[in-house]
Amino acid sequence: MSFTLGPNNYGKSGIRLVRVGRESSRHDLRDLTVHTALSGDLDATHYRGDNTGVLPTDTQKNTVYAFARDGVDAIETFAERLARHFVDATPSITRARVRIEQHHWTRIGDHSFTRGEGGELRTTEVAYDGRTATTTAGVTDLLLLNTTDSAFSGFLVDEYTTLPETDDRILATAVTAAWDYQAEDPDDAFYEHAFTRARGALLAAFADTHSLSLQQTLYAVGERILKAIPEVGEVRLSMPNRHHYLYDLDRFGLDNPGMVFQAGDLPYGLIEGTVRREEA
CATH class of the missing domain: 3.10.270.10 (Urate Oxidase;)
Incomplete structure (x- = not known):
């Protein structure tokens, strides 16, 4: 009897990110939860524990925060920027999925916000396969x-x-x-x-x-x-x-x-x- 590895992915889940835009006195607020999932040539780490092609999930988390420094506008474009980076910059990764949930805050002033307990989230998921x-x-x-x-x-x-x-x-x-x-x-x-x-x-x-x-x-x-x-x-x-x-x-x-x-x-x-x- 023989066995083989089926479809698989790995990533970082529940990355909590708050980004404040201070370009003017009327601040912009983005409150996100980001999830990443990468797949590709990962047989070695599953079969032999060889992590040569593994981009650590901690690195994925840090990448999310680093990319936020340049701005977060529509969550769809932010998710695509991340997904393209993970595939294009990591030889072993051929597909990336990035899911983002945006927590809604209501503006009550130039730098003041309120959030109810309704639980509504705006969501996006972007998948990129190198093409x-x-x-x-x-x-x-x-x-x-x-x-x-x-x-x-x-x-x-x-x-x-x-x-x-x-x-x-x-x-x-x-x-x-x-x-x-x-x-x-x-x-x-x-x-x-x-x-x-x-x-x-x-x-x-x-x-x-x-x-x-x-x-x-x-x-x-x-x-x-x-x-x-x-x-x-x-x-x-x-x-x-x-x-x-x-x-x-x-x-x-x-x-x-x-x-x-x-x-x-x-x-x-x-x-x-x-x-x-x-x-x-």
């Missing part, structure tokens, strides 16, 4: 809630069904969305503008859709993003159903006309799907 860079952008844990205009009825019923039908419910979710750009020579301005348009389309679709199912809302969100960004061919979405249950106040002699809810935790429904642009 082509592919760029994925998106958002994770974008918390959204509609207090009405959501229903769920007409579903399949069997002997184990206990869920009642409803024509008015709270619809809440934490959206994770990702899309790949197919643009020629994108720059910082393109990425910033495209993300703003995509996020705005996502929010508008959620707010505008009278939802008969979370699946319907998911499709509406994906369709709206595709309409907003011609350079995107598909949108991948994950939307957990953050259940809210009307609380029974009858035992206290009180009515509850859709006002008091218990926010559920686990288990939860998970709706996932891809919305694609049809080929002409």
Whole structure:
């Protein structure tokens, strides 16, 4: 019996980077978490412990901080700079993936910011193989809630069904969305503008859709993003159903006309799907 090494990569995860732009009195703040993953001719280190071709993960971490010195604008371009460097400067590395999560701060002054606890992250992942860079952008844990205009009825019923039908419910979710750009020579301005348009389309679709199912809302969100960004061919979405249950106040002699809810935790429904642009 013989064995062989399959696909593999290594890198540094959870590199926390805060970069302050002081080019003017109105400071710019970038708060990022960066993850690197390198692959290539690494058989020797796996089979024999020969680390000749291994770029230490600590070096990868230091590279992230050093590159930030020259500036961090759109996270997509920063990720591509890093990915290209790791491949082009390291003979043993043939492919690099760099994923970045941007933590959102709201400006309240020239040098003052605030951050809520919603958890929303802007994301990107760039992969570079020495020839082509592919760029994925998106958002994770974008918390959204509609207090009405959501229903769920007409579903399949069997002997184990206990869920009642409803024509008015709270619809809440934490959206994770990702899309790949197919643009020629994108720059910082393109990425910033495209993300703003995509996020705005996502929010508008959620707010505008009278939802008969979370699946319907998911499709509406994906369709709206595709309409907003011609350079995107598909949108991948994950939307957990953050259940809210009307609380029974009858035992206290009180009515509850859709006002008091218990926010559920686990288990939860998970709706996932891809919305694609049809080929002409």
